[in-house]
Amino acid sequence: MRKYKILIVENDEDELFFMKESFNASGLFDIIGDVKNGNTLFEWLSDKSAQVMPDIILSDLNMPGKNGYDILSEIREKEDYARIPVVITSTSSIKSVMEKCIRMGASDYLVKPESFIDYSSYAEDLYNRCNLKILG
C-alpha cells in the first residue's frame, strides 16, 4: 500500500496537532511538512533544501495572511507546483464555499471532522480520494 507524502497548511496549532496524531496513527500518510499559511507554504515550496515535493497539499481555508483561496489562485500560476493537487479542508459545510473552492481549482473539499475522534475516518476518506486523484 502506497503512503502519500502530504504537506499540511493549518494555522491553528491544536488542529495541526490533532491532524498529525491521526494521520500518523492511520499509517496512510507521510507528513513531509506543516506550515501556518499561504505565505509560509510558498516559502517552503521554493526552499531549495526541500528536495521532496508533496503528493498532495491539504490546506485550511481561513488563515491569517494568504488564505486557502489565495493559495488556490497563486499555485496555478507557478509552473513547478501547478500540478500538485490541493485539497481544501474547513469546518464550513456551506455549499457556495465548497463550490467556489472547486471552481478555483481545488482537487477536492473535505469538511473537517466534528472532533478529534473522527479524524481516523477523515484520514481514510482523504486517502481514498487521493487514490482517485493521483492514480486514477
Place this chain on the structure above:
Amino acid sequence: MFTKWNLLLDSIADGILMLDKDGHMIYCNPMVTQITGYEEHELLNQSFSKLNDEVADAIKTEYALNMAFRTGRFAAEGWKSHKAQGRFWGQAILAPVFDDAQQFQGYSCVLRDNNEKKKEEISLRHSEERYRLMVEGVKDYSIFLLDTEGHIVTWNDGGKYIQGYSASEITGKHFSIFYTSDDLASKKPEMELRIARQTGMYQEEGWRVKKNGSVFWASIVLTALYNEHNVLIGFSKVTRDLSERQKNAESLRESEERYRSIVEQVSDYGIFMMDEKGRIVSWNEGAKRIKGYDAKEIIGKYFSIFYQEEDILNGKPAYELTVARAVGKYEEEGWRLRKDGERFWANIVITAIYNTSRNLIGFSKVTRDLTERKKTEQALKESYQSSRQLAEELTATNAELSAANQELEQFTSIVSHDLQEPVRTLKSFLQLMNMKLDQGQFQDLKTYLEKSIHAANRMKGLITNLLDYSQISKNELVKENIKITELIDYTLQNLKASIDASKAEITVAIDPATQCIDADRIQLVQLLQNLLSNALKYTDDKVPQITIRCKAENGYVKFQVTDNGIGIDHNDLNKVFDVFRRLHTVKDYPGTGMGLAIAKKVVERHQGRIWLESEPGKGTTFYFTIRES
C-alpha cells in the same frame, strides 16, 4: 402852470418818458414804474435800452431813436423788460422833441402795457391753430369753407380722401364742381346756398361727383357763417361719404351684433376691448366671472387695474401694449389680480386692432384663468417628485439591505467557522484525555487540560466581541458633545496597564482649532482603544512609539494614530477591517480579529471614514474622521 402839467403827467394812464439826445431817460411818470416795476431813480440817466427785453440791446434802441428822429414818430411793439416779472408785451411810441428855437432836445416816449391783450391773442391763435389742425386732420369728413358766392376757401384731408382733390387744385373753385350735371341744370347748388343763407343751414343726402368722375352717396351739411356784425362771411360745408356705409351698414350691424353676443356670452375666457390707451371699452361674461368686475364698474378704467403693484411699477401694462402694437400680439402667462385682490395665474393674449385704413383703434385682450390647471400641474409634479423620491429611497434601501444581507452572510460564515473552532478544540482535547486515560497514559494530561481551558477562554472572548459588534450595529447612538482632549485622556487611562507594560512612548498633538465632536462616547473610546491596542500589540519587540494627531478638516475632525510597529503588507490593507480577520497567528499576536471590524463599524455609524497607510517593518497609520460639533 407847472403844477397843472405835473398833475397831468402823473395821472396819465400810459407811461410817459423824456429822453435826452443820446437816448438817456431824464424823466418818467409814475405809470412807468407801475408798468415796468422799476423805480424812478433806477431808470433816470440810464439808456432807454434798459427797458428792452434783450439786455442793453443798444443797436435796436439806436435804430428806434433814429427812425423817430427822421420820421417824427416811431411805434414798436415787443417784449419789454420788467424788473420783477422779467418781461411784458409793450408798445413804445417815440417822437423827437424840439424847443421853441427848433433845436433838437431829445425824445418823448409813450409806453403802453399790452400784455393782457397779447396773451389773449396768443391763446386765441393757439386755439384757432388747434381747430385748423383738427379740421385739416379729419379724414372721414370733407370739411371746407366757402365764401359768400360759394367759392372754396379752405380744404382738409377728408376732402382729399372723399372728393379726391388736393388743397392747391380745389381752392378758389366753385363748389358746384361736386354736383352732377342734372343738379347743375336744375341750379341745385345755388338753391342750397340760398336755403342756408335764409335758414342758417342746409342738409341732405344725395349723389355727388368725385374728381375722377365717379359719383358717391353723400351726406352734406351746409352752414351759413356770420361775423360779429351779423354779416354773412361765407359757408362751411361738411361732406360724408355714405356709399360704403350704406352698402355695409345692415350686414355689418348684424354681424357685429352676432359677434358681440357670442363674445359677451363666452364665460371660460375673459374677452374685452381696450382703446389705444388701454382703457376698457367692452366687457364679457367670462371677464366678469374671472375678474369679478361688472361691466359698468370696469368700463373706462385702465386695464392696469388687473396687475400687481410690482408689475405696474415696472411699467408692464404699457410695455405689453407697446409689444402688441409693434408685433401685433403679446402673449404670456403671469399673475393677475381679481377684484377682491386675490391672485390668479392667467394666460393672456393682447392683440392690436386696426381699422380698414390700418389705423390702430385699440386692443382686444383674452384672459384665461389657469389657476386650476396650474394647481393640478403642481400637484402632479409634486406627486411625481414624491414617488420618484420614494423610488430613490427604495432603491437606496434595497442597496443597503443587500449590502447588509451580504455582510450578514459573510458574518455567519465566518462566525460559524470561528466559533466552532474552539468548541472543536475543546471537545477534541476532552476525547484525547479520555483516550489517554483509557490507555493509562497520564503524562500529557495537564497540557491537554490547559489547552482546553485556553480554548474555552478564546470562545468566551469571541462571544464577548461579537456581542460588542452587534451592539454597535444595533443600539441607538447616544450622541453628546465630547472634548477631544478628554476623550484621548480617558482612552489612555483605560490602556494604562498595557502602556506601562510595553513602556510605550505616546505623543498627543491636537490642533488647537479642533474642540469638540458630536459622538457616542462609549463607542468612540472603544474605537480609539482598539486602534491603540493594535499599535501596542503589533510591535516586533520594539518599544512602541505612538503618535495621536487631531485636526479639523472640512467640518470633520481627522484622527490619526501612527505606530512604529510591524506594518501591514500592501495586499492585506483591505482585509484588516473584516470580521475575525487575523493577519497573524494567534500564537504570534493573540486576538479575536474583531478589533478593527468594530472600529470600522463605529466610524461608519458616525458617518465618518476610516482608512490606513502602512509600510511593512516601519509602521502603520490609521486615520478616521468624525463630524465636528
